[in-house]
Amino acid sequence: MSAPAAPGPAVSVPPALEVRRLTASYSTRPVLWDVDAKVPAGALAAIVGPNGAGKSTLLKAVVGLLKVDAGHILVEGRPAATALDRIAFVPQRDEVDWDFPITVREVVEMGRYRSAGWLRRLRPVDREAVDLAIERVGMTPYSRRQIGELSGGQRQRVFIARALAQESPVMLLDEPFAGVDARTEAALLDMLAEFRDEGRTVVVVHHDIGTVRARFDWAVLLNVRTIACGPVAEALSDDSLRRAYGGLTGGEGVEDPTWIG
């Protein structure tokens, strides 16, 4: 047994998220068909594509909310089903009842339920993580509010705080910018970029090509099948956009296919 070499040969880091030949369907219509995709660790990645392209379905399949017909999903090289603790998922905002009797802080606390033990009280370390997460999204003054009293942007911040509290290295967000104002979108984007800079992998379902080009590192262009996957400049080439959106101008977020950010 030799002593470990000091700066040994670079161990290849498995991608944060890898999908191989994934097929998933609602009833009989395939929504994802033989999809291959990869997101390297430490990337701020966008899943892009027209309506009904299966963007949200892909995230749902990763976190196990949807039974897939075929294929593999790997998180950090392990099957996703055994790696759920490595993922923090932010579902679409309109999926929950915002009149639900719960405060901002209680929602964020949910992010700690698993690590604290589902049937146990939160430990001091959990409370600290919750405080920190709320602080980071700027919601400290609102932590005792009922969630229905918040604006759309503030609600999204609460959801992001809940994901932060999970302290998972991979964060998946489903349409986090839907229905938030430009100012909040910019603030949230800055926040997601910070998470990336801290070493997390952030995967966002988004449909504004302009923002993706300006702010993201990596893109998965999807339309039932994978059209392109790679660094933004390559994946969102005019040619692949044309193939994803069927050459239609005025497709979601693509006013002009030759538009360059």
Next chain:
Amino acid sequence: MDRLIDLIPLDYTESVVLIGAVILGVAAGVLGAFAVLRQRSLVGDALSHATLPGVCVAFIATGAKDAPTLALGAAAAGLIGAGLILAIERTGRIRPDAAIGVVLASFFSLGIVLLTFLANYNNANQAGLDTYLFGQAAGLLEGDLEIMGALCLASLALVAIFFRPLKAGLFDMSFAGSMGLPVRLLELAMTAMLVIAIVIGVRTVGAILMVAMLVVPTVTARQLTSRLSTLLVIAGATGAAVGSVGALISNSSNLPTGPVIVVVGFLVALTAIAFAPGRGVAWRARKILRERRRAANEGVLIDLETALHAGAPPTVDELVLTSGRSASGVNRALRDLDRAGALERDGDRIHLSEQGAAAVHALLRKRDLWSVWLEHGWRLELPDAREPDPRNLRHTLGDENTERLLAFAAAGGDARPEGEGRAGEGGDDE
């Protein structure tokens, strides 16, 4: 149980009714919340109705009429109904409300058919099964209480133990699933809890009206609290209060138990919806009216300032004419402004008092500040998620940020930093 009954200063039957009603109220209140908060109240209605054929079949199969046997039948039918609703929704691609309607109507019809069949062919032995329609408090026996109490305590204990997973699933099933919780099992557990509540209560309240006992406590409690744990406690207490008051009234007046309980519950829920602090209709209406009145007063104040600026002090009629507001609206606003000491009268002409002028000045500053925010606000980095309120921007931004905003404005209109603004806004405006 004996000792408990002895403790209550009522006669034996009334004590039994009271205890039974409290148990059913607590169970329906707490367990019903898990249906109402998932927006599945009507599933509770369908399952209540679905217990009826179960009761009949249990009687036909065993010939026994004791509560435990019939409760078992009711529970089985309830679970089958719940399974059927899910199956219709999932496989038939039918909307939940339609699936609920189908199960409610078909199970209840089957129950009525069986009841009639039993009445026609089974001599007088079946007498009493029809009390499951509208419920009957008087039929409760001491032995029933023990079973009801045990079921109730067991399910409350489960709620307490599994409170966090239940809360997570109740609020956000997708998130709960992404954390690895067994979503299907959670849904099943919540449905089973609903069935337990129904089985505990259906004999007293009746299949037709049981849903009210499931819904009323949560509706009432939601008006009073914004925390789930508190809501469950209040819902349980409300259920117990409504159930016992209703059952005792029915018992002493010979009125049908279910309808009396529901009428009591309706009154309670109505009161909470109307008068609860913060959420009640009355409270909100008062707030809206006050807000409207404030806006009208401010508008008239500005109109008056504009008129004074343009020429001689206006009369009320002139003010009505130039402001385009209704005469009654202007008059009411002027009365309010008079009371606040904002006006001075010179015959029928109106001036601003010193105080009124100051108020106008402050108001105009607020409006200007809002314009400044719209133009320059994008350059202001806010320390947290606060959002501007046009009515009082300084208050929402804080003094320090407001001063910074004004400094931006003073520095000139187009002082966008060299090259780019904030990177995030790069795309759209270039």
